[in-house]
Amino acid sequence: MNLILLFPSDFIASDTVRLTGRRLGHALEILKPKKDDxxxxxxxxxxxxxxxxxxxxARSLTMSVAFNEPPPPRIPVVLCVALMRPIVFRRVLLTAASLGVEEVIFFHTVRVEKSFWQSTALKEDGIREQLVLGLEQAKDTVLPKVSFQKRFKPFxxxxxxxxxxTRAGIVADPSGQAMAGNCCEPAVLIIGPEGGFVPYEIEKFREAGCKVIGLGPRILKVETAVVALLIRMWYP
Amino acid sequence: MNLILLFPSDFIASDTVRLTGRRLGHALEILKPKKDDxxxxxxxxxxxxxxxxxxxxARSLTMSVAFNEPPPPRIPVVLCVALMRPIVFRRVLLTAASLGVEEVIFFHTVRVEKSFWQSTALKEDGIREQLVLGLEQAKDTVLPKVSFQKRFKPFxxxxxxxxxxTRAGIVADPSGQAMAGNCCEPAVLIIGPEGGFVPYEIEKFREAGCKVIGLGPRILKVETAVVALLIRMWYP
Known part of the structure; x- marks a missing residue:
């Protein structure tokens, strides 16, 4: 927790917050602040x-707060990722929030296991928890929007x-050419499931106007590919 | 498993292998090959x-094998990372093997918890397992060398x-300037623990001739920073 994220309900006066629960626990165990720190x-x-x-x-942390700096710049990307198993889903949410993407859309493809859609990790509270952890890690304050597209064709x-x-469409697939150079323009970055897209899906993305790019001969795990592509193409 | 990694003990003739155990299980469950596939x-x-x-x-997979292609190029980097908790340690090993670094050295710093050094994850078998999984993921065959430096000063x-x-020394720390441009030269990339290096440690690295670089205002988790730095600076 490199930043303590505050919510309206934390305020007991216009410039005073009182924290309990997880954030208090972290402060007591890790940060160990004294009065006036x-x-x-x-x-x-x-x-x-x-x-x-x-x-x-042991019951609460009370702070007098003042704000004077904007959060770090965002990556101008809508990240679309084929839904993955819950443990990876949580990591991708946290990472996406840490890196500052604008929005994350999880979508279905032929090779996404249907059972993934039943996971309790997809509930709003669980999602929010990972996003908050990601922001606290990266010293950011802006929660990315998260949504789901359960059917490929309507998506x-x-x-x-x-x-x-208003954005370029970029699909990451081993069939694509490795990227040359950087790009910082607003984009939709689309990443497939562990088993990859099927040819029909790639064709549909091409028809929609997307460019297919690759990352060279190595096939990376989804959570690694997310970081690799965002950093390679959009990190300032 | 995008590639089945074979070892000398798998061979029952000069061009024939017989697999059992994990790799057979993966073939039966996921790849589901038929005769002549x-x-x-x-x-x-x-x-x-x-x-x-x-x-x-159900008992074994027998294949007639032929080899005709070199493995993908490596990243010319010795990755030095402060030792982390076991679950992250395993992910960093797998990721390092996937990305093709030459060598990984885990080292101690003031902010590394001493208990991390007692973890069973550090045993040779456990390390090898993660490296093999990483190579199978990325279609590579070359295991990075892995070693440990339990004391900071001798390291x-x-x-x-x-x-x-024979290599440039690069230390990643939030105090460093964000990198400008790419570099593909052989290097030692040094990444600190979750809490960062203490000033004395940074000073020791500078004395040794290392350059301190940053990744901008966002502080990333160690496993994310490993991918971000390697991709940003060395990915072909």
């Missing part, structure tokens, strides 16, 4: 600043064209 | 090729200078 804080969706410890004990025919009106 | 195989430390299925049943004063004779 400064901790990095951020307001959900807003500015970053510091919190001066007013009081801390590629109805949802994707809207996104592509 | 071709599977991608690679010889540990050697060439890549294909295996034609001679026979497969930085005695081991590091030897490595730096």
């Amino acid at each position: 400064l901790l990095t804080v951020g307001l959900e969706g807003g500015m970053i600043g510091s919190g001066r410890v007013v009081a801390i004990d 590629v025919e109805d949802v994707l064209p809207g996104l592509l009106k | 071709l599977l991608t195989v690679g010889l540990e430390g050697g060439m890549i090729g294909s295996g034609r299925v001679v026979a497969i049943d 930085v004063e005695d081991v590091l200078p030897g490595l730096l004779k």
Whole structure:
């Protein structure tokens, strides 16, 4: 927790927050602040600043807070990833929030196991937890939007064209040429399931106007490919 | 398993292998090959090729193999990472093998928990398992060398200078400037623990001739930073 993310419900006065639960536990175990110490804080969706410890004990952490800095710049990418097993899903959420993508869409393909859609990891609370952990890690405050597309054809025919009106479409697939150079333009980055896309799916993405790119001869795990592609192409 | 990694003990004739255990299980459950199907195989430390299925049943998979292609190019990097908790240690090993680094050295710093050094994950068998999984994922055959430096000062004063004779030294730390451009030269890439290096450690690396670089305002988890730095600076 390199930043303590604050929510409206944490405020007991206009410039004072009182924390309990997980954030208090982390402060007591790891940060171990004393009275008057400064901790990095951020307001959900807003500015970053510091919190001066007013009081801390086993029941609560009270801080006087002030905000003076914008959060770090975002990566102008809508990340679309084929749904994966729950443990990887959680890591991808946390990583996407850490890297600062604007939005994440999980979608279905032929090679996505149907059981993945039943996972409790997909519930709103679980998603929010991973996103908050990612923001706290990366000192950011802006939660990416997260949504699901359970059917491939409506995703590629109805949802994707809207996104592509103002963004380039890029599909990562081992069949694509390795990328040359960097690009920082707004984009939709589409990453397939562990087994890859089937040819029909690649064709549908091409029809929608997407470019297919690769990462060389090595086939990476989905969570590694997410980091590799975002960093390679969009990291400032 | 995008490639089945073969070892000398798998061979029952000069061009025939018989597999049991994990690799057979994966073939039966995921690949589901029939007689005469071709599977991608690679010889540990050697060439890549294909295996034609001679026979497969619940007890073994027999293939006739031929090799005709070198493994993918390596990243010319000795990756030095402060030792982390076991679950992350395993992921970093797998990722390092997937990305094709030459060598991984895990070292101690002030902020590394001493208990990490007692983990059973550090045993040779466990390490090898993760490396093999990483190579099978990335279609590679060359196991990176893995070693440990349990004391910081001997590592930085005695081991590091030897490595730096033929390689650039690069330390990743939030205090460093964000990297400009790419570099593909042989290097030692040094990454600290979750809590970062202490100033004394950074100073020791500078004295040894290392350059300190950063990744911008976002602080990434160690496993994400490993991928981000390797991809950003060395991916072909």
